[in-house]
Structure formats: C-alpha cells, structure tokens
Amino acid sequence: ARKAVEINNRKKVKYGDEIAFNVLAQCYWLKNDFQSAKQNLELSIQRVENADNISNNMYYRLGVCSEVLGDRAGAVETYKKVKPVNDKDRAWDTFNYRKGRERISAPLSDTDLDLIKAQNEVSMKHYDRAMELFGRVLQSGSTDQRALALYGMQQTYFNQEKHDSSLAIHSDLAQVRPPAETWIIPHSYFLAGQSLEKQGKKSEAIDAFEMIEEFDDYDFQQSLENRADRELERMNSGS
DSSP states (O other): HHHHHHHHHHOOOOOOOHHHHHHHHHHHHHHOOOOHHHHHHHHHHHHHHHHGGGGGGHHHHHHHHHHTOHHHHHHHHHTTTTOOOOTOOHHHHHHHHHHHHHHSSOOHHHHHHHHHHHHHHHTTTTTHHHHHHHHHHHOOOOHHHHHHHHHHHHHHHHHTHHHHHHHHHHHTTTTTOOOOOTHHHHHHHHHHHHHHHTTTTTTHHHEEEEEEGGSSTTTHHHHHHHHHHHHHHHTTTTT
C-alpha cells in the first residue's frame, strides 16, 4: 500500500490514493495502531470524489479512532455520517450503521476497546493476547459484551483447531441471549457445526446447522443462512 502511494505521487493514478490509504488504515486498525489508522482513513476520505461512496465501515472506524484518541466530540460528528442501508447484500454497511448510531449516545468504554483490540489480535493470530483481553471482558462486561467475548474465544479455539474447547465455549454461549448483538448465537451454532464436522460427528453437525433456522431478524442473517444451507446440502448429499 505504501508503494502504491509512492507510485501515485508520481503518476497520479485516478482512485489510486483513496484505495491505498484505505488499505493502510485497515492494516493499522488490525495492529491496534489507532493514531495511524485515523490518519490514513482521513487521507482516504479526503480523496473520495463522491461522498456517497464512503462506506459506513470507514466512518465507524474513524469515529472509534477519534474516541480512542480522546476526541469524543469529533467521534460523534463522524458517527452521524453513517447512512441507512436497505440492500440486504450490504450486511456490513447495515451493521456499521447500527453500531455508529448506537455509539452516538453510548461512548466507547474501556471494555468496548478491549473487545476491539481482542478481535484484532485474533485476526493477527496473536491468540494468547486475544484470550487475555476476552477474559478481561468476561469479568466486567455487559451481557452483549460477554457474548462477544465468548464468541471471540470460540473463534480463537476454532482457529487453533482446539475443537473440544471451542465447543465448550459454544455450550456456554448458547445459553446467553444478548439483547442487541443477537447475531452472535446463530453464528456460534454455525461455528459449532464446523467443529463437530471436523470431529467426524456428522449428525450433530447437521443439528447445529439446522438450529440456525430457529433464529430471525439479526445482522448478517441472509449470508449466514445461505452458508448453512450450502453446508447442509453438501453434508446431506454425502460430498
């Protein structure tokens, strides 16, 4: 991405800057370097010719970066820029619209920040640090925050192929009913189905995938149901 910026400075490639700076911003976000992420998000947004093309993800993350760096007022102004989405194929924009609107009245807490950092550590495969942060959330978080932490732990164990541990976390999580983050539980069943299949427990895996149909009206519902249907079709066909 830095090389792309360098080339664009010389050749002025149309759209080159906004993409390169956005990629840099996402990289710094995953590294929990919120100062650098903010700088690059701002540079990317400045270079977008049509403001309608700025994603809710960019606005939401820029708002979070501003809050982390102590600018709550600037963060609120940024959160207000998220746009409602009616297209079900743009699930992430829908999700970030909801999160941005929530954040206007609910300032980022230390626990929220621990969750963001932990999720980034999982993406970076820094699993020990992620588990430490998730554990901290479990000690003091709300029901939604604890559910997010448990799902993060389930993912972490799954990524490490520790399927017994991942399924144990799922068993705890399946008893939780987060009031806002309702998407977590059906996604937990999907991850459990994957673990069970890897353990050779086909019928139990099918049961887990079928449980997803019991849930409705949650973020990413269409994409998750499509993924579950594909898994069930594959497993039931014996392939």
